[in-house]
Amino acid sequence: MRLIRMLLLPALALTTVTAHADPASVASLTNLLDKSKTLTANFSQMTLDGSGTQLQETAGEMAVQRPGLFFWKTAEPNEQTIVSDGKKVTLWDPDLEQATIKTLDPRLSQTPALLLSGDVSQISESFDITSKQQSGVIDFTLKPKSKDTLFDTLRLSFRNGVINDMQLIDSIGQRTNILFTGVKANQPVPASTFKFDVPKGADVIQE
Numbered sequence: 001m002r003l004i005r006m007l008l009l010p011a012l013a014l015t016t017v018t019a020h021a022d023p024a025s026v027a028s029l030t031n032l033l034d035k036s037k038t039l040t041a042n043f044s045q046m047t048l049d050g051s052g053t054q055l056q057e058t059a060g061e062m063a064v065q066r067p068g069l070f071f072w073k074t075a076e077p078n079e080q081t082i083v084s085d086g087k088k089v090t091l092w093d094p095d096l097e098q099a100t101i102k103t104l105d106p107r108l109s110q111t112p113a114l115l116l117s118g119d120v121s122q123i124s125e126s127f128d129i130t131s132k133q134q135s136g137v138i139d140f141t142l143k144p145k146s147k148d149t150l151f152d153t154l155r156l157s158f159r160n161g162v163i164n165d166m167q168l169i170d171s172i173g174q175r176t177n178i179l180f181t182g183v184k185a186n187q188p189v190p191a192s193t194f195k196f197d198v199p200k201g202a203d204v205i206q207e
Helices: 003-006 023-034 106-110 122-125
Strands: 038-048 054-065 069-074 078-084 088-093 098-103 126-134 137-144 155-158 162-169 175-185 204-207
Touching: 023 137, 054 155, 069 175, 122 126
Parallel strands: 098 204
Antiparallel strands: 038 054, 038 175, 054 069, 069 078, 078 088, 088 098, 126 137, 137 155, 155 162, 162 175
């Protein structure tokens, strides 16, 4: 699944573009992310091509705990799981019976989903950030400073201070919309959520 790979892969630290960050937007987003030490939610996810034609729709569940702990699982028939224990990130594909394991890179804060569990102090180093607010909704638009990234624009939307949805747009106009429901912040999350035991007999790729 392309989005799962996008959520996992770090953006490469190549030449950066000129920054146009709005300090007030940076401070506001940092505050909203930082106040949620844990988050759990269900999500629905839809990918559209540049013309608006639906390519894929799926759903799943996620959990994060700062710093660096992350769980993201899509349901069947496109089941895949990402788990970060703060040191390693594991991508499990049950259809392939394959686990890809890599060292957690601080630059993973540049990617959309792992941003939710990363170091909020590094956000302005990775993105140019602007925002707009209407009633109880505030939208943040994040543009990666690195030129070689898997997405051109990331939008995070918060409703009444709680994350509501996320949208990614890539260089060819493909959009991935993720809607979060049943969001719970600062609730205890079992430590086992962020541990993944690779099934016996599975292929393991170390990167």
